Amino acid sequence: MSAFEKLVKHAKKIDNFQHLGAICGWDMAAMMPSGGSQARAEAMAELNVHIHHLNTKPELTDLFAEAEAENLSEQQKWELRELKRSWQNANVLPADLVEAASLANAKCEHAWRSQRPDNDWQGFEKNFREVVKLSREEAQIRAEATGQTPYDAMLGLYEPGTSSASLDTLFDDVKTWLPKLVDDVLEKQKSESLVIPQGNFSTTSQKALGLDVMKLLQFNFDNGRLDQSVHPFCGGVPTDVRITTRYDESDFAQSLMGIVHETGHARYEQGLPKSLAGTPAGTARSMGIHESQSLFFEMQVGRSAPFIARLADLAGKHFAEHDAAIFDKDNFQKLYTRVKKDYIRVDADELTYPAHVILRYEIERDLINGVIEHTDIPELWDQKMQAYLGLTTKGNYKNGCMQDIHWTDGAFGYFPSYTLGAMYAAQYMAVMKQTVDVESVIASGDLSPIFQWLEQNIWSKGSLLSTDDLITQATGETLNAAFFKEHLTNRYLG
Amino acid sequence: MSAFEKLVKHAKKIDNFQHLGAICGWDMAAMMPSGGSQARAEAMAELNVHIHHLNTKPELTDLFAEAEAENLSEQQKWELRELKRSWQNANVLPADLVEAASLANAKCEHAWRSQRPDNDWQGFEKNFREVVKLSREEAQIRAEATGQTPYDAMLGLYEPGTSSASLDTLFDDVKTWLPKLVDDVLEKQKSESLVIPQGNFSTTSQKALGLDVMKLLQFNFDNGRLDQSVHPFCGGVPTDVRITTRYDESDFAQSLMGIVHETGHARYEQGLPKSLAGTPAGTARSMGIHESQSLFFEMQVGRSAPFIARLADLAGKHFAEHDAAIFDKDNFQKLYTRVKKDYIRVDADELTYPAHVILRYEIERDLINGVIEHTDIPELWDQKMQAYLGLTTKGNYKNGCMQDIHWTDGAFGYFPSYTLGAMYAAQYMAVMKQTVDVESVIASGDLSPIFQWLEQNIWSKGSLLSTDDLITQATGETLNAAFFKEHLTNRYLG
Known part of the structure; x- marks a missing residue:
C-alpha cells in the first residue's frame, strides 16, 4: 500500500467516526429527550478526543512526506492537497490551546443562553473576553503556519482561498449601492397590501406540504429524512442527509421556505462524488459554496415567479380550509419578498441580509487582527447598524451584538460565507439561463435540467478544485458581485 | 489513581463508545433510510473494531492483577468481578476466530432472510454449517477458560451462574405438566366466544394509546422515547432508553401489549444504579433477569384482571368509533389469554411459549456439545414439536427450525432466557403479593408500590449480586418453577 493509499485509508477511518458523531449530533437536536444530554455530551467528547487523536498521529507527518514524493495522478495530487489541508488544520494548534478554547467557548455559549434574554452585556463580556483571547491565539498560530493575517487564517477554515482583501473590495462595493436600493424598495413596497397568514396551520399539514416541496426539489428520500428541531439545520x-425544520402553527411561511433552503444544502451533500466518499476531496468545497446551494434553492429557484406559483398552489391544497386569498400567487410573491430594516440577522429578508453580514465581517476582522478590542463592539455595532440600516442598538445588546451564537463559540471568519453564497447563487443563475430555460423548466414541474447543471458544475466536483477554479469552470469567471446586484435590482425594483 | 480506578475509567471510556453504537444502532432500525445502510455498516464495524481494541489492551492484564491485590471495599470487589468477567469474555477468543465468526454469521443471516421464505434448508445448511463449526470452536475455548461444558460456557454469556444441569431439572419438570395443561386449557377455551378486533386502527391513535399506557407504567419520558421499527426492541x-413497536392497522392488540413488554425492559434500564453508570456492575444482571422485567410487565401486570380492565377502557376511548364489544373487559381478557398450539415462537401465547423454548434449548445444548450434528436438527425439531405441541414440521423448515434469527448469528445459549424470565416474573409476583395489595394498586391507577418493589429488589442492584443472590434476597429462595406452574394454572384454569 502506497503512502497516499494509507492516508486515504486513514481519512476513511476518521470519516467513520465522524459519521457516528454526525448521526448522534442530529439525534441530540432532533430526537434526544432532555435527560439524555449529559451522558451524550460525555460520549461525544470521548469521540472528539478520539478523532483528534487520529488526526494527530505522529506517523502521518512521514506519510505526507512520502506521499508527496510518490508518482500520483493529477486527481490524486488534488486529493492529497485536501488531505493535507485537513490534517494541517487539525494539527497546527497545541493540544492545551484546543482544550482551553473548547472549555472557554462552552462556558461562554452556555451562559449566553440566559445572558442574551437578560440583555446582560456585562456578564457576557467576562466570558467573551477569554473566547476572544484564545481565538486570537489560535488565529496567530494559524497565521504563522499559513503566512496570512490572523483573520485571513481563520477565514481559511471556512473559505479556503478567500482573503479579507478580496472581501473588502466586494463588500465595499455592496455598501455603495445597497442602502439606497433598500430605501427605494421600501418606498415601492409602502403602498402594497398583502394578506398575512394567520391562525392554525397544523404541524402535520405543514410537514406534508414540506415533503411535497422536497419531492418537487428531487430530494432523495432513500438517502435522507426531514425532522424537527429548535434550530433548523x-x-x-452524504448517503443519509438529515434536514430539520421548526414549525410555527400560526404561520407556515418561514418553515416552508426553510425546508427549501435546507433541501439545497441536502442535495449538495447527496450529490457529492461517491468515488471520493469519506475523504476530504469528496466533501463540500467551502461553507460559502454550501450556502450557495441552499440560497440557490431558496432565493434563485424558491422565490422565482413560477416556483412561487407552484408553492402557493401546493400550500393552498394542504390548507384548503384557510382563506384562499393567502394562496393567491401574487400574494405569495409579496409575502416572500417583503423588505424590512430590522435587528435580527436570522429573520432578515434577502435584501437587507448582506448589511447584517458586512457589519459582522468588519467587526470580526478588526477584532481578530487586534485593531479593536471586544469592548468596542457594542458601539461599533450601533454605528454600523445606523449607517447600513438606519437603526440604533444603543443599550440593546440582545438584539445587537449578542444575537448570534457564532462568536460565543469562537467561530470567527464564518459570517462572510452567507453573503458569498448569495452572490455565487446569483452568478450561477445568470449563467445557467444562457443554456437552460429556467422559467419554463420550473413551470413544468420537472426541475431536472436545473439540478443537472448544479450536479455537473458544483456537486460532483467535491473539493477537487479551488473555489476560484470551481466558479470559473462553472460560470466563465471568478466571483462577480454585479450578478448579485442585478438580481436584487430586478427582483425588487423590476 | 489506583489500578481499580483506572479499570473503572477505562470501562467508562468503552461505555462512551458503546453509547454511540447504541444510538446509531437504534437509528438504523427506527430512522435510517435504506440508502444509508452501507456507510452506516462501515461506521459501526469501525466502532466495533475500536471497542474490541479497547477491550483487549495488553496493559489491562497487569491492571487486573494489581487491582485484585488492592485494598477494596466489598462493593468494589463485586465491581471488579464484573469488570473482569466482561474483560475475559471479550479477550478469551483469538482475533481471527472473532473475525471469521463475524463474517460467517453475517453471511448466514443475510442469506437466511431470503432462504427462510423460500423454505430452502439445503441452501441455508451450507452457511449454517460454518456458523455451527465456528460457534463450537468459540464454545470450546470459552469452556477451557471457565472449566465448564462448551454449551454452559455459551450460556454463561447471557446467564452467568446458570448451568444446563439446572436447566435440565427445571425444564424436565415443565415437560411433565405443560402438555396436559395446554390440552386442558384448549378444551376449556373451545366453547368461549370472543370479538376479534378488525378494521382500521390508525397508527396515530395506536401510538397515542401506547403513550398513555407507558405513562400508566411510569415510563420516564425525560429519559426515553417510543418509536417504530420492523422488529420491536x-x-x-439508561439515561435515554429507546423502545420501539410495530403497528398493524388491522389490529392494535399485539402492538399494545408489545409496548407494555418493552416498557418493562425500559424501566429496568432507567432504574439501574446511576452511581455505577458506565461500568459492568451498573448494567442489567442477565438476559433472563431483563426478560423477567418485560414479562413481569406483560404477563404479571399486563394480563392481570385490573390492568386488562384499564387497558380495555383506554383502548375504547382511543378507538371510540369501533365496536364497543371489543373493549368489554371480559372480551379483552379472553383476547389476551387465548391459547393455540402453533408453529411460531414469537407469536406464541404465554402458555405454549415454554414448549418452544425448551425444544430449542435441548437442540442447541446437544448441538454445541457435539452430541448431535446440525443436519439432525430438522428431524429433531419435528419430533419435539410433535411431542410438546402435537404439530409436525416435516419439510416445513420456514415455520420450523429456520424461523429464528438467533442461531444464524451464532447466539447459542440465548433461548433459555425467555422462559427463565417468565419463571422469575411469576416468583416476584407471588412474593410481592405478600406485602403489596397488587390488585388494588393496579385498580387504583397508581402502580408506584409495584415499581418501588422492583426498583428496590431488582433494578437498583445492577450486577452487584449473582443471579441466585439477587433472587434469594428478593424472594427468599432461588428460582422455584412451582410459582410459574401455579400462575399458569390459576390464570388459565382458575
Missing part, C-alpha cells in the same frame, strides 16, 4: 452524512 | 442507553 442540515446534518447527517 | 428496547435499545439506547
Whole structure:
C-alpha cells in the first residue's frame, strides 16, 4: 500500500467516526429527550478526543512526506492537497490551546443562553473576553503556519482561498449601492397590501406540504429524512442527509421556505462524488459554496415567479380550509419578498441580509487582527447598524451584538460565507439561463435540467478544485458581485 | 489513581463508545433510510473494531492483577468481578476466530432472510454449517477458560451462574405438566366466544394509546422515547432508553401489549444504579433477569384482571368509533389469554411459549456439545414439536427450525432466557403479593408500590449480586418453577 493509499485509508477511518458523531449530533437536536444530554455530551467528547487523536498521529507527518514524493495522478495530487489541508488544520494548534478554547467557548455559549434574554452585556463580556483571547491565539498560530493575517487564517477554515482583501473590495462595493436600493424598495413596497397568514396551520399539514416541496426539489428520500428541531439545520452524512425544520402553527411561511433552503444544502451533500466518499476531496468545497446551494434553492429557484406559483398552489391544497386569498400567487410573491430594516440577522429578508453580514465581517476582522478590542463592539455595532440600516442598538445588546451564537463559540471568519453564497447563487443563475430555460423548466414541474447543471458544475466536483477554479469552470469567471446586484435590482425594483 | 480506578475509567471510556453504537444502532432500525445502510455498516464495524481494541489492551492484564491485590471495599470487589468477567469474555477468543465468526454469521443471516421464505434448508445448511463449526470452536475455548461444558460456557454469556444441569431439572419438570395443561386449557377455551378486533386502527391513535399506557407504567419520558421499527426492541442507553413497536392497522392488540413488554425492559434500564453508570456492575444482571422485567410487565401486570380492565377502557376511548364489544373487559381478557398450539415462537401465547423454548434449548445444548450434528436438527425439531405441541414440521423448515434469527448469528445459549424470565416474573409476583395489595394498586391507577418493589429488589442492584443472590434476597429462595406452574394454572384454569 502506497503512502497516499494509507492516508486515504486513514481519512476513511476518521470519516467513520465522524459519521457516528454526525448521526448522534442530529439525534441530540432532533430526537434526544432532555435527560439524555449529559451522558451524550460525555460520549461525544470521548469521540472528539478520539478523532483528534487520529488526526494527530505522529506517523502521518512521514506519510505526507512520502506521499508527496510518490508518482500520483493529477486527481490524486488534488486529493492529497485536501488531505493535507485537513490534517494541517487539525494539527497546527497545541493540544492545551484546543482544550482551553473548547472549555472557554462552552462556558461562554452556555451562559449566553440566559445572558442574551437578560440583555446582560456585562456578564457576557467576562466570558467573551477569554473566547476572544484564545481565538486570537489560535488565529496567530494559524497565521504563522499559513503566512496570512490572523483573520485571513481563520477565514481559511471556512473559505479556503478567500482573503479579507478580496472581501473588502466586494463588500465595499455592496455598501455603495445597497442602502439606497433598500430605501427605494421600501418606498415601492409602502403602498402594497398583502394578506398575512394567520391562525392554525397544523404541524402535520405543514410537514406534508414540506415533503411535497422536497419531492418537487428531487430530494432523495432513500438517502435522507426531514425532522424537527429548535434550530433548523442540515446534518447527517452524504448517503443519509438529515434536514430539520421548526414549525410555527400560526404561520407556515418561514418553515416552508426553510425546508427549501435546507433541501439545497441536502442535495449538495447527496450529490457529492461517491468515488471520493469519506475523504476530504469528496466533501463540500467551502461553507460559502454550501450556502450557495441552499440560497440557490431558496432565493434563485424558491422565490422565482413560477416556483412561487407552484408553492402557493401546493400550500393552498394542504390548507384548503384557510382563506384562499393567502394562496393567491401574487400574494405569495409579496409575502416572500417583503423588505424590512430590522435587528435580527436570522429573520432578515434577502435584501437587507448582506448589511447584517458586512457589519459582522468588519467587526470580526478588526477584532481578530487586534485593531479593536471586544469592548468596542457594542458601539461599533450601533454605528454600523445606523449607517447600513438606519437603526440604533444603543443599550440593546440582545438584539445587537449578542444575537448570534457564532462568536460565543469562537467561530470567527464564518459570517462572510452567507453573503458569498448569495452572490455565487446569483452568478450561477445568470449563467445557467444562457443554456437552460429556467422559467419554463420550473413551470413544468420537472426541475431536472436545473439540478443537472448544479450536479455537473458544483456537486460532483467535491473539493477537487479551488473555489476560484470551481466558479470559473462553472460560470466563465471568478466571483462577480454585479450578478448579485442585478438580481436584487430586478427582483425588487423590476 | 489506583489500578481499580483506572479499570473503572477505562470501562467508562468503552461505555462512551458503546453509547454511540447504541444510538446509531437504534437509528438504523427506527430512522435510517435504506440508502444509508452501507456507510452506516462501515461506521459501526469501525466502532466495533475500536471497542474490541479497547477491550483487549495488553496493559489491562497487569491492571487486573494489581487491582485484585488492592485494598477494596466489598462493593468494589463485586465491581471488579464484573469488570473482569466482561474483560475475559471479550479477550478469551483469538482475533481471527472473532473475525471469521463475524463474517460467517453475517453471511448466514443475510442469506437466511431470503432462504427462510423460500423454505430452502439445503441452501441455508451450507452457511449454517460454518456458523455451527465456528460457534463450537468459540464454545470450546470459552469452556477451557471457565472449566465448564462448551454449551454452559455459551450460556454463561447471557446467564452467568446458570448451568444446563439446572436447566435440565427445571425444564424436565415443565415437560411433565405443560402438555396436559395446554390440552386442558384448549378444551376449556373451545366453547368461549370472543370479538376479534378488525378494521382500521390508525397508527396515530395506536401510538397515542401506547403513550398513555407507558405513562400508566411510569415510563420516564425525560429519559426515553417510543418509536417504530420492523422488529420491536428496547435499545439506547439508561439515561435515554429507546423502545420501539410495530403497528398493524388491522389490529392494535399485539402492538399494545408489545409496548407494555418493552416498557418493562425500559424501566429496568432507567432504574439501574446511576452511581455505577458506565461500568459492568451498573448494567442489567442477565438476559433472563431483563426478560423477567418485560414479562413481569406483560404477563404479571399486563394480563392481570385490573390492568386488562384499564387497558380495555383506554383502548375504547382511543378507538371510540369501533365496536364497543371489543373493549368489554371480559372480551379483552379472553383476547389476551387465548391459547393455540402453533408453529411460531414469537407469536406464541404465554402458555405454549415454554414448549418452544425448551425444544430449542435441548437442540442447541446437544448441538454445541457435539452430541448431535446440525443436519439432525430438522428431524429433531419435528419430533419435539410433535411431542410438546402435537404439530409436525416435516419439510416445513420456514415455520420450523429456520424461523429464528438467533442461531444464524451464532447466539447459542440465548433461548433459555425467555422462559427463565417468565419463571422469575411469576416468583416476584407471588412474593410481592405478600406485602403489596397488587390488585388494588393496579385498580387504583397508581402502580408506584409495584415499581418501588422492583426498583428496590431488582433494578437498583445492577450486577452487584449473582443471579441466585439477587433472587434469594428478593424472594427468599432461588428460582422455584412451582410459582410459574401455579400462575399458569390459576390464570388459565382458575
